[in-house]
Amino acid sequence: MDIGGTKIAVGMIDGEGKVLGRLQCSTDADGGYSRALENIRKMLETTSRVSGTEISGIGIGSTGPVDPITGEFGNVNFFPDWKGENPVKDLAAIFRVNVAIENDGDAAALGEAGWGAGKEKKRLIYITVGTGIGNGLIFDGHLYRGVDGSHPEMGHHVIDPSGPLCDCGAHGCWESLAAGPALTAWMRKEAGDEYPHRANLTAKRICELAEEGDALAQRAVEREAYYLGLGLANLVTMFTPDAIVLGGSVMKSAHLFLDGIRKIIQQNCGLVPFEKTELTLASLGEDSNLIGAAQVWHHRFSGGGVHHAC
Numbered sequence: 001m002d003i004g005g006t007k008i009a010v011g012m013i014d015g016e017g018k019v020l021g022r023l024q025c026s027t028d029a030d031g032g033y034s035r036a037l038e039n040i041r042k043m044l045e046t047t048s049r050v051s052g053t054e055i056s057g058i059g060i061g062s063t064g065p066v067d068p069i070t071g072e073f074g075n076v077n078f079f080p081d082w083k084g085e086n087p088v089k090d091l092a093a094i095f096r097v098n099v100a101i102e103n104d105g106d107a108a109a110l111g112e113a114g115w116g117a118g119k120e121k122k123r124l125i126y127i128t129v130g131t132g133i134g135n136g137l138i139f140d141g142h143l144y145r146g147v148d149g150s151h152p153e154m155g156h157h158v159i160d161p162s163g164p165l166c167d168c169g170a171h172g173c174w175e176s177l178a179a180g181p182a183l184t185a186w187m188r189k190e191a192g193d194e195y196p197h198r199a200n201l202t203a204k205r206i207c208e209l210a211e212e213g214d215a216l217a218q219r220a221v222e223r224e225a226y227y228l229g230l231g232l233a234n235l236v237t238m239f240t241p242d243a244i245v246l247g248g249s250v251m252k253s254a255h256l257f258l259d260g261i262r263k264i265i266q267q268n269c270g271l272v273p274f275e276k277t278e279l280t281l282a283s284l285g286e287d288s289n290l291i292g293a294a295q296v297w298h299h300r301f302s303g304g305g306v307h308h309a310c
């Protein structure tokens with residue numbers, strides 16, 4: 001199950017990461033937790049019946065903060081009245097199976113490590129760039145956790161202290177400079193009133209305009225590659241991982257950024273074997289969060305860490 005700010009998706013995933021069936025509903029924050037739980041129960045029963053498979057366990061990837069150890073929701077700004085609720089306990093009681101939850105960045109990282117682009121990588125960092133920048137770290141098949149099970153937030157490490165103020169309290173954190181909204185905000189600021197594509201500017205649209213040869217959009221893409229590159233260069237210097245897997249909506253246009261990113265890494269990572277860190281794109285596609293959620297369950301209960309096959 002993938003719990004996001006706008007939708008909750010459930011899917012039946014087999015032991016090789018294949019999606020046998022999926023359903024989704026809107027998160028409907030106003031409807032409250034018990035209604036969401038009831039929707040989830042119905043969707044799980046339906047998708048199980050339709051795909052002709054019993055549910056042997058439930059893995060959850062969720063927008064944070066969630067406590068992966070207790071299963072309890074923290075203060076999630078999308079749905080404030082979920083604080084203190086515990087879908088792990090509730091679903092275990094309803095379905096009588098083991099249930100595990102992780103932050104959605106960690107879930108997607110586990111998915112890519114088990115069944116996607118990060119397979120067989122000993123030291124793997126997953127970075128997702130969309131409306132924010134999320135992450136997950138997998139070392140030797142195991143998810144890295146901070147103190148008390150906390151989730152590190154690489155998206156909020158500071159790139160430029162003179163940069164914009166972020167909700168996290170920092171000025172110029174990576175997310176505030178390189179996530180999708182930062183790209184569109186820069187473009188809106190730079191584009192004069194006479195700029196013909198002013199309306200409906202999105203990260204996706206800006207990338208299309210750059211490919212069509214629009215000079216301003218090309219500058220926006222160069223700026224984006226620069227800030228993506230600075231953050232990634234910091235990760236390479238600090239962790240020298242085998243691979244960094246890049247996912248999320250902005251990375252659908254990764255071909256526009258990769259050369260710029262590599263240049264910044266080369267300029268900034270002189271003390272480490274940066275050329276050995278493989279930059280690769282996430283490979284699980286649209287269902288990556290759901291597939292990752294299944295891997296959350298395998299990772300927690302199969303005993304041996306990331307799970308590769310039946």
Ligand SMILES: [Zn+2]
Pocket residue numbers: 155156166167168169170173174175176
């Ligand atoms: Zn921040």
